[in-house]
Amino acid sequence: MSKRKPYKRGKKGAGRFVQLTEYMQATAAWRDLKPGPRALYIELKRRFTGSNNGEIYLSHRDAAKALNVHFNTVGGYFAALEEHGFIRMTVGPHLGPSGIGQAAKWALEELPTPDGKPATKGFASWSPKKKPDTETVTRRNNSGDMEEPEDVRPVLKIVTGGADG
Numbered sequence: 001m002s003k004r005k006p007y008k009r010g011k012k013g014a015g016r017f018v019q020l021t022e023y024m025q026a027t028a029a030w031r032d033l034k035p036g037p038r039a040l041y042i043e044l045k046r047r048f049t050g051s052n053n054g055e056i057y058l059s060h061r062d063a064a065k066a067l068n069v070h071f072n073t074v075g076g077y078f079a080a081l082e083e084h085g086f087i088r089m090t091v092g093p094h095l096g097p098s099g100i101g102q103a104a105k106w107a108l109e110e111l112p113t114p115d116g117k118p119a120t121k122g123f124a125s126w127s128p129k130k131k132p133d134t135e136t137v138t139r140r141n142n143s144g145d146m147e148e149p150e151d152v153r154p155v156l157k158i159v160t161g162g163a164d165g
Helices: 028-032 035-046 060-067 071-083
Strands: 087-091 105-108
Touching: 035 060, 035 071, 035 105, 060 071, 071 087
Parallel strands: none
Antiparallel strands: 087 105
16 A cells, blocks of 8 residues: 555645725725725734734834835825725724833724624725815906996096086
8 A cells, every 4th residue: 555645745735915995995995995095904814813803903104114115104004994894993093001102903894803703895885075066156258358238337536626516
């Protein structure tokens, strides 16, 4: 009897990858995102290991280094992803017990968290904010010609300085 080798023995996989599902990319929220927030979402998803949703650690400075942008720019990217329903902050930034700052922890909204909270998928129901309706205003005549009705015309009176009029 010959010994069989295990199926996966000696094989090397393609490595880790980031999966962006088709249904998520087809949403209005994804189409509305600019390239910067999309790149940040990919960076957050790259740090997802399969069991750490809700505990994904990414500071603004680390995100700025990964995306090759200034760290002040990244704050708007996080805000855009939260507004569109792709991520949620589970733990806010704070000072640790030794006084050293701790970065926020994030959860991807397309996946359930390990503590049992289901995926909300807020991006699927996101819709763009509508601009408020403005009142229509009649346009002013800026040509300098004052058009007035024919029956109301100014009358010019010439007054002379004499006693007899």
